[in-house]
Amino acid sequence: MKKYFVFVLILLVVVSCVSKEERILETSIEISKEMAGGLRQQISDDLRRGDKTLSFPFSEIEIETGEAKIIAYGVKNNEDIEIRFDTTIISTGDCEVKPEPNEDCPGFLYDHRKKPLVVNEYIALPIQIKAPNKKGSFLYEIEISVYGREDSYITDNFFVNVV
Numbered sequence: 466m467k468k469y470f471v472f473v474l475i476l477l478v479v480v481s482c483v484s485k486e487e488r489i490l491e492t493s494i495e496i497s498k499e500m501a502g503g504l505r506q507q508i509s510d511d512l513r514r515g516d517k518t519l520s521f522p523f524s525e526i527e528i529e530t531g532e533a534k535i536i537a538y539g540v541k542n543n544e545d546i547e548i549r550f551d552t553t554i555i556s557t558g559d560c561e562v563k564p565e566p567n568e569d570c571p572g573f574l575y576d577h578r579k580k581p582l583v584v585n586e587y588i589a590l591p592i593q594i595k596a597p598n599k600k601g602s603f604l605y606e607i608e609i610s611v612y613g614r615e616d617s618y619i620t621d622n623f624f625v626n627v628v
Contacts, residue, residue, distance in 0.1 A: 505589045508539035512587040518543050519619040520589075521607055527626045528571070528596040536594065540580075540609055540619075541587035549579045549612040552590070557604040557622070566597040571625050573605075579612060596627045603627075
């Protein structure tokens with residue numbers, strides 16, 4: 466009887482893990498579809514022209530309370546060697562940056578993993594912002610860091626206005 470119980474328990478844990486992975490994959494697919502339009506093209510055009518390392522076409526993002534919005538940004542490798550970069554969203558106020566909003570602060574869902582870029586390659590990536598149920602204005606910074614460098618590769622500031 467104990468072996469049967471342990472087997473069922475292990476099976477439930479495995480099914481739960483698979484279900485979570487499927488939800489993450491579905492969310493990634495939805496985010497990719499959202500980005501497939503004009504915003505991704507705008508970011509690509511922005512990075513193809515000139516020597517910009519970051520395309521972040523937002524200085525202000527407006528979201529209704531309790532809603533979510535998907536935005537995107539792009540990073541280009543203008544170095545003369547391959548780089549590995551990661552992205553960090555930093556609050557300039559009292560809010561802690563987390564995937565889910567809390568009572569007072571927006572939530573940010575984005576890929577934290579290091580990503581490689583060869584010379585002159587660029588990539589567009591999504592960020593989902595979820596608004597809290599409380600109105601307010603919040604100032605954030607997007608920071609791109611390159612592995613092996615002590616200073617930031619590039620940063621930019623933006624406001625999130627919850628209306």
